[in-house]
Amino acid sequence: MVTMAAAMSRLGTESAFQVLARAKALEAAGHSIINLGIGQPDFRTPAHIVEAACKALRDGHHGYTPANGIPELRAAIAADLHRRHGANVDPGNVVVMPGGKVTMFFACLMFGEPGAEILYPDPGFPIYASAINFSGAKGVPIPLREEDGFAFRAEEVLSRITPKSRLLIINSPANPTGGVSSKAEVDKLVAGLEKHPQVAVMSDEIYGEMLYDGREHVSLLNYPSLRDRLILLDGFSKTYAMTGWRLGYAVWPKDLVEPVTRLAINDHSCVNAAAQWAGIAALQGPRNEVESMVAAFAERRRVVIDELNALPGVRCVEPGGAFYAFPNVSRLGLPAKRIETGLLEEAGVATIAGTSFGAQGEGFIRISYANSVENIRAAMVRIRGWLDSQPKAAARG
Ligand code: PLP
Numbered sequence: 001m002v003t004m005a006a007a008m009s010r011l012g013t014e015s016a017f018q019v020l021a022r023a024k025a026l027e028a029a030g031h032s033i034i035n036l037g038i039g040q041p042d043f044r045t046p047a048h049i050v051e052a053a054c055k056a057l058r059d060g061h062h063g064y065t066p067a068n069g070i071p072e073l074r075a076a077i078a079a080d081l082h083r084r085h086g087a088n089v090d091p092g093n094v095v096v097m098p099g100g101k102v103t104m105f106f107a108c109l110m111f112g113e114p115g116a117e118i119l120y121p122d123p124g125f126p127i128y129a130s131a132i133n134f135s136g137a138k139g140v141p142i143p144l145r146e147e148d149g150f151a152f153r154a155e156e157v158l159s160r161i162t163p164k165s166r167l168l169i170i171n172s173p174a175n176p177t178g179g180v181s182s183k184a185e186v187d188k189l190v191a192g193l194e195k196h197p198q199v200a201v202m203s204d205e206i207y208g209e210m211l212y213d214g215r216e217h218v219s220l221l222n223y224p225s226l227r228d229r230l231i232l233l234d235g236f237s238k239t240y241a242m243t244g245w246r247l248g249y250a251v252w253p254k255d256l257v258e259p260v261t262r263l264a265i266n267d268h269s270c271v272n273a274a275a276q277w278a279g280i281a282a283l284q285g286p287r288n289e290v291e292s293m294v295a296a297f298a299e300r301r302r303v304v305i306d307e308l309n310a311l312p313g314v315r316c317v318e319p320g321g322a323f324y325a326f327p328n329v330s331r332l333g334l335p336a337k338r339i340e341t342g343l344l345e346e347a348g349v350a351t352i353a354g355t356s357f358g359a360q361g362e363g364f365i366r367i368s369y370a371n372s373v374e375n376i377r378a379a380m381v382r383i384r385g386w387l388d389s390q391p392k393a394a395a396r397g
Pocket of ligand 1: 247
């Protein structure tokens with residue numbers, strides 16, 4: 001009998017991948033499944049990006065690259081951040097990663113250890129809590145509430161900081177809720193953080209180009225007082241429909257570039273060379289396909305919100321960004337996990353229980369609207385049928 005390290009029992013998971021595997025198995029067995037579970041664009045990567053990767057391979061880019069990424073890509077990322085946020089970024093502070101996730105794992109390993117505390121959003125992307133627990137640090141959840149549109153309250157974040165706090169993780173636009181932080185709350189948070197110079201901040205802005213109804217993205221890059229302790233996480237998976245390419249990056253404070261590059265060398269040496277050349281094409285090429293994808297998400301969002309709010313016992317606040325809705329299903333009187341299972345197994349609709357994103361997610365499910373309007377409407381018909389087939393809960397009106 002082998003003996004694993006105790007830390008393995010503390011490592012969580014992202015249940016969206018388990019739901020995806022089950023949905024695929026049901027499909028293989030002949031069932032019709034509409035997938036509103038996994039968070040990935042249903043579009044193909046734009047052709048000019050694919051072509052750039054093919055060209056890189058034809059041109060002989062077959063070897064290792066610098067561990068922090070090829071200089072051409074790091075320069076293109078810095079230029080793109082300037083275009084989007086008006087912020088000056090030294091390409092030397094950019095570290096390219098195999099996806100957005102690796103940055104959060106490394107940040108938690110870098111700051112987390114027994115005795116340390118790391119603050120993270122709840123509900124939030126499940127890998128934050130998983131990586132924090134794995135590191136041995138104590139995770140301190142920041143509750144996000146439906147009545148606030150799932151945006152943080154600066155005072156509540158600041159009140160949870162202690163002398164043991166090492167890292168604060170924030171995420172806007174957010175997974176799983178679509179919540180967007182307001183500039184006023186970010187201003188308050190950053191001002192308050194001046195009293196806590198020992199706390200590093202990881203801002204996960206991977207959905208930063210997906211905002212709706214005229215909302216504007218507030219990037220933490222634009223707060224000079226934070227720059228010497230800010231890890232700005234971003235990537236290509238969502239914006240450019242490149243989830244399977246495994247390409248992301250972060251801007252790190254100067255002093256942390258060497259340690260994170262050392263983690264990268266230990267972990268993966270460097271990111272796939274052809275994917276890095278594709279990343280340059282993504283950033284420097286035409287933007288019309290990105291714009292049409294965002295326009296499509298905006299249309300689907302409207303349909304999802306209207307349809308969800310028309311379901312009995314369900315209400316859904318307007319998500320400001322990303323491609324998720326987080327409807328409140330507490331009036332159904334069933335645990336979120338039971339609703340997830342029922343919808344998948346009995347109605348053929350994949351969704352994710354809110355509890356997969358933290359304790360505050362009970363009473364909610366996550367709907368990813370990265371699917372066609374036609375499929376979303378068909379899914380809502382199935383969900384309504386399933387709801388009608390349930391014994392009426394006492395609380396449901
Ligand atoms: N951050 C958030 C908030 C996400 O939702 C995701 C993916 O779902 C990621 C980071 C990771 O993206 P990647 O697939 O590039 O690792």
